[in-house]
Amino acid sequence: MLGEYRISGRRAAEISASIERAVGEGDLKPGELLPPMRELAEQLGVNPNTVASAYRTLRERGVIETAGRRGSRVRPKPATTARDFIRVEVPPGVRDVSDGNPDPALLPPLAEAFAAAAGQGDREPVLYGHAPVEPGLARHARARLDADGVPDGPVAVASGALDAVERVLAAHLKQGDAVAVEDPGWGSVLDLVPALGLRTVPVGVDDEGPLPDDVRRALTGGARALIVTDRAQNPTGAALSATRASALRAVLADHPETLLIEDDHGHHIVDLPLHPLAGATRSWAFVRSAAKAYGPDLRLAVLTGDAVTLDRVRGRQRLGPGWVSRTVQRAVLRLWTEGSVDPGAVAAEYGRRRDALIGALARQGVTAHGRSGMNVWVPVPDETGAVARLLHAGWAVAPGARFRMSAPPGIRITVSTLTGEEIGPLSKAVTAAIGPDAPESRTYV
Numbered sequence: 001m002l003g004e005y006r007i008s009g010r011r012a013a014e015i016s017a018s019i020e021r022a023v024g025e026g027d028l029k030p031g032e033l034l035p036p037m038r039e040l041a042e043q044l045g046v047n048p049n050t051v052a053s054a055y056r057t058l059r060e061r062g063v064i065e066t067a068g069r070r071g072s073r074v075r076p077k078p079a080t081t082a083r084d085f086i087r088v089e090v091p092p093g094v095r096d097v098s099d100g101n102p103d104p105a106l107l108p109p110l111a112e113a114f115a116a117a118a119g120q121g122d123r124e125p126v127l128y129g130h131a132p133v134e135p136g137l138a139r140h141a142r143a144r145l146d147a148d149g150v151p152d153g154p155v156a157v158a159s160g161a162l163d164a165v166e167r168v169l170a171a172h173l174k175q176g177d178a179v180a181v182e183d184p185g186w187g188s189v190l191d192l193v194p195a196l197g198l199r200t201v202p203v204g205v206d207d208e209g210p211l212p213d214d215v216r217r218a219l220t221g222g223a224r225a226l227i228v229t230d231r232a233q234n235p236t237g238a239a240l241s242a243t244r245a246s247a248l249r250a251v252l253a254d255h256p257e258t259l260l261i262e263d264d265h266g267h268h269i270v271d272l273p274l275h276p277l278a279g280a281t282r283s284w285a286f287v288r289s290a291a292k293a294y295g296p297d298l299r300l301a302v303l304t305g306d307a308v309t310l311d312r313v314r315g316r317q318r319l320g321p322g323w324v325s326r327t328v329q330r331a332v333l334r335l336w337t338e339g340s341v342d343p344g345a346v347a348a349e350y351g352r353r354r355d356a357l358i359g360a361l362a363r364q365g366v367t368a369h370g371r372s373g374m375n376v377w378v379p380v381p382d383e384t385g386a387v388a389r390l391l392h393a394g395w396a397v398a399p400g401a402r403f404r405m406s407a408p409p410g411i412r413i414t415v416s417t418l419t420g421e422e423i424g425p426l427s428k429a430v431t432a433a434i435g436p437d438a439p440e441s442r443t444y445v
Contacts, residue, residue, distance in 0.1 A: 007035070010046055013175045013197060015054035020063050023074055034064060034072045053176075060194035088387060090396040095422070098398040100234065102269070102374060103416040106349060107295050108340035110331065117330035132314065132323035133157050137333045141288070141302040150286050151279040153304040156314050157324045161263050161289040162188050164303045164313075165227065166196065168285040171312035172259045173198055173224055180218035180226040182210055184377065184404040186234045186263075189227060202405040205236055207371045208244040216251045225259035226252075230274055232266030232292070232373025235403045235412035237354065239266065239372040245275035252280035259309075260284040268293035270372045271347035283309050292374070293346060294335050300328055350374050353415040353423075360427035366434060374416040380434050383409035389433035395426060 005027045009015035022028040034040070037055060041048040055072055058064040066072040090096045138155040146152070158164035169179065175197035181189055183202035193200045201223045203214040210228055219226070228248070231239040240248075252258060258281045264274065267288045278286045285305035290298045304310065317323070335341070354370040361368045361378065370376035380386040380400070387399050390411075400410035411430075418426070 007040060007044070009044065009054070010050075011176075012050050012053035012057065015040075015044070015046075015051060016057040016063075019054070019058060023063055028074050030074050030076045032074045034074070036071060057194060057197070057199070060200060088391060088396045088399065091391075094391060094394050094396050095426075096396045097413050097415070097418065097426070098396045100375065100398070100412070100414050101296070101416060102292050103349075106341075106346050106416075107293075108335055110295065110335075113331040113334040113338075113340070114327070116334055117327045120330055121327050126326040128322075130326075132317070134326050134329035134333060137302070137329045137336075140333060140336055142304070145286070145288075145304055148274045148276065150274075150276050150304060151284075153286075153306060154310045154314075155302055155304050156310055156317070157329060158287075158301050158303060158313075158317075159299045159321070159324055160291060161265070161287050161301045162192060163299075164285070164287045164289075164301050165189060165261055165263065166192055167313045167316060168259070168261050168303070168305070168309060169193070169196055169198065169225065171309055171316065172283060177225070178218075178221070178223040180215060180223040181405075182227070182229060182233065183407045184235055184400065184410065185227075186229070186265075187402040190403070190405065200405065202407070204407065205233065205238050207236075207238050207369055209233070209238050209240040210244075210248065212244070212247040212251050215248060216254075219251070219255040219258055223258070225261065227261045227263070228277060230262055230264045230266070230276065231270045231272055232375075234265060234373070235375050235398070235400070235410075236377040237370035237373045237375055239270065239272045240275045240277075242273075242275050245277060248277055249280045252277065256281050257283070262286045264288045265292070266373050268341060268343040269346050269350060269374065271344055271351070272372050278305075282306065285309055285313075290332050290335075293341050293343065294332065298328060298332060300324060300332050350416065353418045356420065356423045357413065357415055357418065357427060360423050361430060364427060364431040366427075366431050370415070374414055376413045376415055377410050378413065378430060378434070379408060379410045381409065382435075383411065386411055386430075386433045390429055393429040393433065395429050397430075 005022050008018045037051040038048050041051045064072050065075050088098055141155050178199040178201050179193045180201045180203045182205045201218040203218055204211040260277060260281045262278055269292045278284050283306055285303055287301055287303045289301040354376055357376055358368045358370055368376050368378045383400050387397060390397050398412040
């Protein structure tokens with residue numbers, strides 16, 4: 001066990017870093033058994049709870065796996081983002097409804113906007129020392145945020161929503177801090193939090209958003225941050241209702257030091273009103289990405305927040321990439337202001353496809369969720385079996401394990417490109433794959 005390598009550290013973060021470093025450098029091999037927690041605690045002269053915390057962090061990061069009395073060992077394929085491996089390989093001839101992508105037919109053409117932005121760049125080159133945010137983009141974004149009731153604050157631009165979330169977390173938290181996250185929730189966030197050396201605390205979700213009692217429990221238990229999806233929650237389609245937003249603001253009022261991060265995932269693809277929580281705590285950030293409505297490859301999100309948070313984010317950004325391309329910013333501004341996308345029409349189209357699938361499943365006795373966005377979440381009694389049976393029937397769906405921590409099993413179906421002719425066959429295949437014991441709960445916890 002371990003050969004010549006000696007694990008070191010006095011704190012949980014140091015111990016986990018020592019083990020992960022050894023795995024990365026090849027000193028600890030895939031499948032190698034780690035010392036029992038009490039034995040390692042005795043060797044290092046620390047409390048066994050410290051080693052238990054280190055091992056838990058390593059499990060969350062996908063570095064090790066634990067099999068009860070058989071102990072903990074290095075994963076056969078250790079990875080910082082373990083959820084990336086929870087995917088279905090789609091063979092030829094199988095219809096892929098697992099990828100979470102928007103419908104390319106509903107995305108705007110980009111050539112004209114980028115040509116105009118490039119022409120502006122020729123006339124007004126952006127050089128070192130120039131403002132990192134296109135002034136027109138900041139004005140337009142701020143005006144839309146004002147209209148939606150998001151409190152006043154400076155505007156920054158990041159390379160997508162996940163980049164923004166990472167920068168905000170890094171601006172406030174230290175290794176070992178706990179972050180309350182939606183469960184089920186966006187798999188990339190569930191990977192990102194432990195990758196930053198932070199701890200995830202699951203918060204249950206229903207069709208109206210995070211459950212207030214779960215949020216209260218997480219914050220009372222010491223979580224320093226809360227990440228909430230306002231609309232088109234991935235994978236469940238949940239959207240904050242006015243009632244739920246009011247209840248969550250009441251919870252946050254009792255925890256004013258909480259770092260609140262909101263991701264308006266459904267911006268310009270959802271026709272439900274926004275009910276922001278921003279401003280309920282001293283430190284907050286609100287993020288909007290261009291990915292779903294205008295194209296994932298644009299890699300652009302705007303964010304606002306309290307002055308201290310945005311100052312930290314922009315200051316750290318200056319020391320890294322510096323800024324997001326002003327050419328891209330100018331192109332996105334044109335897409336926003338010249339009506340390249342009709343948000344109402346896009347939302348209606350995705351809604352029609354969601355409702356058609358949910359309705360077809362309901363007629364066969366299967367409960368499914370999808371209040372907004374482009375995904376439908378179906379609770380299942382046997383996730384692995386359901387995914388395999390659907391694949392055999394010609395449908396590739398996303399395993400719920402990519403999106404959940406302690407929530408019950410489920411599958412995610414992306415409806416963005418579903419045709420009317422496919423709804424019936426897909427709903428019948430899902431019904432057959434689930435079997436007679438399909439869950440009926442309206443929540444996902």
